[in-house]
Amino acid sequence: MENLGSLALLFAFCFAIYTVLAALVGKWKDRAYLAVSAERAVIALWALVTTAAGTLVYLLFQNDFRLSFVAAHSNRDLPAVYKFAAWWGGQEGSLLFWLWILSTYAVVAVYTNRRKHRDMMPYVITILVTVQCFFLILVNFVANPFQVLAAGGEITAVPDGRGLNPLLQYPAMVIHPPFLYLGYVGFCVPFAFAAASLITKQKGEAWIATTRIWTMVTWLFQTCGIMLGARWAYAVLGWGGYWAWDPVENASLLPWITATAYLHSVMMQEKKGMMKVWNIVLISATFFLCIFGTFLTRSGVVSSVHAFAQSPIGKYFVVFLALGIAATVYLILNRLDFLKSENQLESLVSRESSFLFNNLLLLASCFAVLWGTLFPVLSEAVTGEKISVGAPFFNKVNVPIGLFLLFLTGVGPLFAWRRTSVESLKRNFLWPSVVSLALGAALLATVTRNFYALMAFMLSCFVGLTILAEFYKGARAIQAKGGGSLVVCAAELTHRNTRRYGGYIIHMGIVFMFIGFTGAVFTSEAQQEMNLGDTLKVAAYSFRLTDLKQTDNRNYASSVATIEVSNNGELLQTMHPERRFYHASEQPTSEVAIRPRLKEDVYVVFAGMSNEGQKPVIQVFVNPLVNWVWLGTLVVIGGTLIALVPSKVKLAYARTQVLGTTKKHEVLAQS
Amino acid sequence: MKSWHKASILFLLALVLSAQTVSTGDKMHVRLRAIGEKLKCQCGCSYTVGSCNMLNCHFKSEVDAQISADLGAGADEASILGKLKEKYGTLVLAAPPAEGFNLVGWLMPFIGLVVGLIAVRYILIRWRRPRPALGGAPAASGALVEKFRDQMEKELADLE
Numbered sequence: 003m004e005n006l007g008s009l010a011l012l013f014a015f016c017f018a019i020y021t022v023l024a025a026l027v028g029k030w031k032d033r034a035y036l037a038v039s040a041e042r043a044v045i046a047l048w049a050l051v052t053t054a055a056g057t058l059v060y061l062l063f064q065n066d067f068r069l070s071f072v073a074a075h076s077n078r079d080l081p082a083v084y085k086f087a088a089w090w091g092g093q094e095g096s097l098l099f100w101l102w103i104l105s106t107y108a109v110v111a112v113y114t115n116r117r118k119h120r121d122m123m124p125y126v127i128t129i130l131v132t133v134q135c136f137f138l139i140l141v142n143f144v145a146n147p148f149q150v151l152a153a154g155g156e157i158t159a160v161p162d163g164r165g166l167n168p169l170l171q172y173p174a175m176v177i178h179p180p181f182l183y184l185g186y187v188g189f190c191v192p193f194a195f196a197a198a199s200l201i202t203k204q205k206g207e208a209w210i211a212t213t214r215i216w217t218m219v220t221w222l223f224q225t226c227g228i229m230l231g232a233r234w235a236y237a238v239l240g241w242g243g244y245w246a247w248d249p250v251e252n253a254s255l256l257p258w259i260t261a262t263a264y265l266h267s268v269m270m271q272e273k274k275g276m277m278k279v280w281n282i283v284l285i286s287a288t289f290f291l292c293i294f295g296t297f298l299t300r301s302g303v304v305s306s307v308h309a310f311a312q313s314p315i316g317k318y319f320v321v322f323l324a325l326g327i328a329a330t331v332y333l334i335l336n337r338l339d340f341l342k343s344e345n346q347l348e349s350l351v352s353r354e355s356s357f358l359f360n361n362l363l364l365l366a367s368c369f370a371v372l373w374g375t376l377f378p379v380l381s382e383a384v385t386g387e388k389i390s391v392g393a394p395f396f397n398k399v400n401v402p403i404g405l406f407l408l409f410l411t412g413v414g415p416l417f418a419w420r421r422t423s424v425e426s427l428k429r430n431f432l433w434p435s436v437v438s439l440a441l442g443a444a445l446l447a448t449v450t451r452n453f454y455a456l457m458a459f460m461l462s463c464f465v466g467l468t469i470l471a472e473f474y475k476g477a478r479a480i481q482a483k484g485g486g487s488l489v490v491c492a493a494e495l496t497h498r499n500t501r502r503y504g505g506y507i508i509h510m511g512i513v514f515m516f517i518g519f520t521g522a523v524f525t526s527e528a529q530q531e532m533n534l535g536d537t538l539k540v541a542a543y544s545f546r547l548t549d550l551k552q553t554d555n556r557n558y559a560s561s562v563a564t565i566e567v568s569n570n571g572e573l574l575q576t577m578h579p580e581r582r583f584y585h586a587s588e589q590p591t592s593e594v595a596i597r598p599r600l601k602e603d604v605y606v607v608f609a610g611m612s613n614e615g616q617k618p619v620i621q622v623f624v625n626p627l628v629n630w631v632w633l634g635t636l637v638v639i640g641g642t643l644i645a646l647v648p649s650k651v652k653l654a655y656a657r658t659q660v661l662g663t664t665k666k667h668e669v670l671a672q673s
Numbered sequence: 674m675k676s677w678h679k680a681s682i683l684f685l686l687a688l689v690l691s692a693q694t695v696s697t698g699d700k701m702h703v704r705l706r707a708i709g710e711k712l713k714c715q716c717g718c719s720y721t722v723g724s725c726n727m728l729n730c731h732f733k734s735e736v737d738a739q740i741s742a743d744l745g746a747g748a749d750e751a752s753i754l755g756k757l758k759e760k761y762g763t764l765v766l767a768a769p770p771a772e773g774f775n776l777v778g779w780l781m782p783f784i785g786l787v788v789g790l791i792a793v794r795y796i797l798i799r800w801r802r803p804r805p806a807l808g809g810a811p812a813a814s815g816a817l818v819e820k821f822r823d824q825m826e827k828e829l830a831d832l833e
Contacts, residue, residue, distance in 0.1 A: 241726045248719050276800070347800035355797060362789045370782035377769075377778045385774050390713040392767035393721060399782045527706070592726075609726060621726060 004069055004148040007057035011098075011146075014050035015138040017043055021131045029124035040127050044112050047134065048105040055102045058095060058147050062088050068159040070149045071095055077165035077586035079556035087176045088166045093300060093315075094147035096179070100296065101137040103180075103187045108134065111191045115212060122209070125198035133190055136322050144315050165586030168558070172238045178230035182254060185224025186292040189257060192217045193289035196282050197330065200337045210268055210281070215646060217285075221265060222642045224258050229635040240592040240607040242527060242623035244631065247396040252375045253295035256368055260288040263364040270357050273419065275344030279334065280361070282341065286330045291368075293323055298375070349421030356414035363407045370399040405457050408516055411509045412465030416472070434467035450523065458520040462513045469506045469513070476503075497650045504645025511641055514634030521602070521627025529621040531612045541624040543604060544568045548576075550618060558582045560593075563608050563618050567597065579608035579620070600633070602626040701744060708740050708750055709733075712757060713767045721767050 021043040028036030058071070062085050067073045075092040076085055090096040108130040116123050141147065150157050169175075192213035199209040231254065236244035245251060264284035270277040301316030334341075347354055374391045381389050416430045442460040450456065477491035486494075496503035528540045532547040539545075549564035560582040567574045580593035590610065597604040605623040612619050709723025715732045718725050725733045736757065743753045757765055769775035 239726075241720055241724045243724060246720055246724070343800070345800075347797060350797060354800075358793050358796065362786075362793050366782065366786040366789055369785045373778070373781050373785070377781075381769065381774060381778065388762070388764045389769045389775065390764055390767055391769060391778065392713055394711055395768035395778075398768070403786075528702075607726065 003057060003061060003064075003066070004150060007054045007061075007148045008146065010050045010053040010057065011138065011142050011148075014047055014054065015135070015142050017047045017050060018131050018135040018138055021047060022128050022135065025124040025127040025131070037124055040124065041112055041116055044105075044108050044127060044131065047131065048109045051098075051102050051105040051134075054141075054148075055089070055098055058098060059086060059089055062086070065163070066159075067161070067163050068150045068157055069147075070151050071147045073151060073160050073163045075163065075166055077163040079586070080163075080165055081171075081557065083176055084166050084171050087170065087179075090179045090183070091166050091170055092147075094141065094145040094149075096183075097137060097141050097145055097300075097315075098147050099179075100183055100187060101134060101141060103183050104130070104134055104137065104190060107187060107191055111194070111216070119195075119198075119208065119212065121202045122195065122198040122204070125201045126194045129194035129197055130190060136318075140315055140318060144318060162586065165584060168582065168584040168587055168589045168591045169238055171584075172234055174230050174234045174237070178227060178234055180227075181223050181230055182227030185220055185222075185227050186254075186257065186295065188216065188220030188223060189261065189285070189289045189292050192220070192285050196285045197333060200282065200333045200340075203337060203340050205340055207271055207275075210271060214268075217261070217265065217268075218642060218646055221258070221261050222639065224254075224261065225635070225638060225642070228254050228258060229632070233632065236628070237594055237596065238591070240594050240609070240621075242525065242605055242607075242621075242625060243522070244628070247374075247393045249375045250295075250299050252371050252396075253298040256295060256372055257288045257291040259364050259368040259371070260284055260291055263361045263368075264288060266357055266364075267361050270354060274354065276354065277357075278341040278343065279338065282334055284361075286334075290323060290327055290330075293319065293326070297323065351417065351422045351427070353414065353417045353419045353422075356410060356417050360407070360410050360414055363403055363410065367400055367403045367407070370403065371396065374399065401454050404516070404519075405454065405461060408458070408461045408465060408512070411512055412461070412468045415506065415509070416468055430468065430471070434464045434471065437467060438464040452523050455520050455523045458516055462517050462520075466510065466513045469510050472506060473503070496644060497647075499651065500647045500649045501645050504641045504643075504647075507641030507644060508638050509641075511634045511637030511639075514630045514637055516634075518627050518629065518631030518634060521625065521630065524626045525623060527621065527623040529609065529619065531617040532620050533617055538620060538622060540622045541602075542569055543574075543622075543624065545606065545620065545622055547618065547620065556585070558584045561608065561611075561618070563620065565595070565606055565620065567604055567606075575604075577604070577606050579606045581608040581610055581618075598629050600627075600629050603628050701741070704744055704750075705737060705740055708744075708753060709737065711750075711754060711767050712736060712765055715761070715765065 021040050024036045024043060025040035027033065028038075028040055061069055061072055062076050063082070065072070065076070065078050071092055071094050072088075075088040075095065080088070088095065090099040108127075111130065112123065112127060115126070119126070151160065152158060192209075195209040195213050231251070232244040235246070261284075264281060267277050267284060268281050271281050297316060297319035301319060349355075374395050377391050378389050381387065412434070413431070416426075418426065438460040441463045442456050445456055445459055473492050473495065474488070476495040477488050480486075480491040480494055481488060484491075496507075526541040528538060530536070530538045532538065534547055534550065537544050537546045544567070546566045546568070547563060548566055551562045551564070553560050553562065560580050562578050562580045565577045565579065567577055575597050577595035577597060579595040581590060582593060583590050592607050592609060595606045595608075597606075603623075603625040605625055607621040607623075609619040609621045611617065706723045710721045712722040714720055714722045714725040714727075714730065716725060716727050716730045718727050718730070720726075722733050722736050727733070739757070740753055743756070748756075754766065758770075763769060763775075769778055771779045
C-alpha cells in the first residue's frame with residue numbers, strides 16, 4: 003500500500019513540472035490547448051496528492067507499523083480521531099498535509115477564475131504549482147512519509163507505535179493545525195494573483211477584487227488557528243498562560259500581522275488608487291513569512307517545544323525563500339511604472355494618513371517579533387555566546403506598539419477620507435475621551451497603578467465607545483426614517499454596509515482581546531503539596547482536596563483529584579484536575595480543570611505527586627479577565643463573517659478626482 | 674466654565690486623591706515570581722522560571738531556593754539577577770542585558786520604528802505635492818469643485 007502513496011507522490015512531481023511548462027509555453031506560444039491542459043493538470047495533481055494523503059491516513063488506521071511515520075506517531079489504542087490527526091502530528095505527514103491543502107486551493111482558485119482572468123491564469127497556475135513542486139521535492143526526496151522500517155535489509159514492523167504526543171491529544175489540537183495551515187497556505191493564492199498581475203502588467207485592481215474574499219477567509223482561518231493554539235496552550239500545557247512568545251508561536255503571528263496590515267491598506271488602493279506598491283509588498287511579505295514560519299518550525303534553527311524534530315529540510319527552504327524573494331523584488335522594481343499612485347493626500351488628519359500609521363505600527367510590531375525571534379541566532383553568530391530572548395523582551399517592545407494600535411483602532415475609522423475637520427473630531431471623540439479618562443482615574447484610585455494596564459483599560463473604553471457611538475448614530479438615523487427598534491435598525495445598518503460595520507465588530511473583538519490580555523497583569527497563583535482535607539488559599543478562593551481516584555484505560559492511566567472551591571465559606575464548584583500517564587509514549591500530562599467566568603478563571607492543575615510523601619501537588623491560578631480573549635476571538639470571527647456577506651446596498655463608486663471640468667460638466671452640475 | 678466640566682474635574686481629582694495601594698498578598702511570593710519571570714528555565718520547557726510547571730523541575734527548585742535566600746538576606750532584584758547570570762551564563766536571562774552587542778537587539782525595533790516614521794513622513798510629503806491639472810482642461814470654478822468634493826466625501830463615507 004505504501005508503494006501506491008510513494009508512486010502517487012512521484013507522479014505528482016512529474017505532473018507538477020508538466021503543469022508549469024504547459025502553462026508557460028501555452029501562454030508564450032499562444033497555444034490554447036496547452037493552457038487548458040495546464041488547468042486540467044492542476045486537477046490531476048490534486049487527485050495524485052489526495053491519493054497519497056488518503057494512503058497515509060489509511061495506513062494510520064490500519065496500524066501499519068512497518069511505516070516509520072505510523073510507528074512514530076500512532077499506536078494501536080489511539081482513539082480514531084487522533085489517528086486521523088496523526089497525519090499532521092509529525093514532520094513528513096504535516097508536509098504532505100500542507101501540500102494537499104495547497105493542491106486543493108489551487109483547484110478552487112483555477113476553476114473559479116479561469117474564464118475571468120485569461121491573461122493572468124497561466125502565471126497564477128505557474129506560481130501555485132511551483133510552490134507545490136517545492137513541497138513535492140520535500141515529500142519525495144527529503145521527508146518521505148512512506149518510508150518503511152528495515153532491519154538487515156528486510157522490511158520489518160514494530161509491534162506497536164510510540165503514539166501521538168499526548169499533548170496533541172486534545173480536541174482543539176485536532177482542528178488547530180488544519181485552521182493554521184488553511185491560513186498559511188491560503189496566502190499563496192492572493193500572492194499568485196498579485197505576482198501574475200505584475201507579470202502581465204495589469205494596471206487595474208483586478209487581482210485585489212478577485213482575491214478580496216479569499217484573503218479575508220484566509221485571514222479568518224489564520225486568526226482561528228492562532229487562537230485555537232492559544233486556547234490549547236492554556237487548557238493543556240498547564241502553566242496558566244496562553245502565549246509564551248515561543249519562536250513557533252511567533253512564526254504564526256508574523257504573517258497574520260502583515261496580512262492584517264494588507265487588509266487595511268488594500269482599502270486605500272480600492273478607494274483611492276494609492277499604496278499600490280505597498281500592497282504588493284505586503285501580500286508578498288505575508289506569503290514569504292508563511293513559508294518562513296514553516297521553515298522555522300521544521301529546521302531546528304531555533305529551539306521550541308512546538309517545533310518538529312530537527313531535519314535537513316532547512317536548507318531547501320532557505321534556497322526556495324531566497325529565489326522567491328529575489329524574483330519578487332525584481333518583479334516589483336521592474337513594474338514600478340504600473341504601480342503609480344492615482345491620487346494625492348489633502349490633509350494629514352485623514353483616513354489616508356491613519357491607514358499609513360496603522361501600517362507603520364503593524365509592520366513595526368512584525369519587525370520587532372521577527373527580530374526578537376532571530377536575534378539569539380544572530381547574537382550567537384556574532385559573539386559566540388548563547389542568549390535567550392523571551393517574554394520580557396517581546397512584552398517591553400510590543401506592548402507600547404499594541405497600545406498605539408489600539409488607539410488607532412478607535413481613531414482611524416472615524417477620520418473622514420481626504421480630511422477631517424476639528425468639529426468632526428470634537429463631535430466623535432469628546433465623550434469617549436471624557437468617559438475613558440474618568441475610568442482611568444477610577445481604576446487608578448481603586449485597582450492598579452500599572453501604567454500599561456491603565457492605558458489598556460482606558461483605550462479599550464475609548465475605542466469601544468467610539469464604535470458603539472457609530473452604531474448608535476447610524477441606527478438612530480434609520481430609526482428616524484422608518485421606525486423600529488434600535489437593535490433592528492443596527493442590524494439593518496450593518497446589512498447595508500457589511501464591510502464597514504463588520505469591520506467595526508472586528509475592532510470591538512480586538513478591544514475585548516486587549517481587555518483579556520491586560521488581565522494577565524493581575525494573575526495570582528500558588529502551589530502546594532496537599533493531603534486529603536488540606537486547604538489552599540489563592541486570591542478570594544479556598545481549595546479543599548476531598549478525594550483522589552486512580553483510573554486506567556488502554557490509552558492512559560490517570561489520577562483524578564476532587565477539589566472543592568469555595569468563596570467566603572460558600573461552595574462554588576467541585577473541580578476535577580487530572581494527571582495522566584500515556585502508556586505508548588510513556589509521557590505524563592496534566593488535564594487542567596477550569597472554572598471559566600467573564601470576571602476571572604479559576605484554573606487548577608494537578609501537577610503530579612511529590613517526591614517524598616506521595617502527596618498530590620496542586621497548583622492554582624486565578625486569571626482575571628482571560629475569557630475576554632476567547633470572547634474577543636468569537637466577536638472577531640463574527641465580524642469577519644459579517645464583512646464577507648454582500649452588502650444590501652451596492653456601493654461601487656468609480657474613484658473620482660477633481661482636476662478640471664468641461665463646459666458640459668458645468669451645465670450638468672448647475673442643472 | 675460649564676458646571677458639568679467643573680463637576681467632572683472635581684470627580685477626577687477626588688478619585689486620584691483617594692488613590693490607595695492595593696494589597697498584593699504575600700510580597701515575598703510576588704517578588705519571587707517577578708524575578709522568576711525574568712529568568713529562562715533550562716529544563717527544556719521553554720518557559721520562564723516563574724511559569725515553568727514541570728513537576729519537581731530541578732532547575733526551578735534550585736533557582737527559586739537561591740532567590741528566596743537572597744531576598745531573605747535583603748538583596749535587590751538587580752544583584753540577584755547578576756549573581757544568577759554569573760552562575761548560569763547570559764542564557765539564563767529571559768531577555769538579554771542591554772549591553773554590548775545585545776544593545777543592538779534592544780534598539781533595533783525602535784530604530785525600525787523611527788526609520789518607518791521617516792518613510793511615512795516622506796510618503797506624506799510626496800502625496801501632498803500638488804499635481805498639474807490635465808492638459809487642456811479649463812480650471813473648475815471653486816463652487817463646482819466644492820460641489821463635487823462634497824459628493825465624493827459622501828460617497829466615500831458610505832463606502833468604509
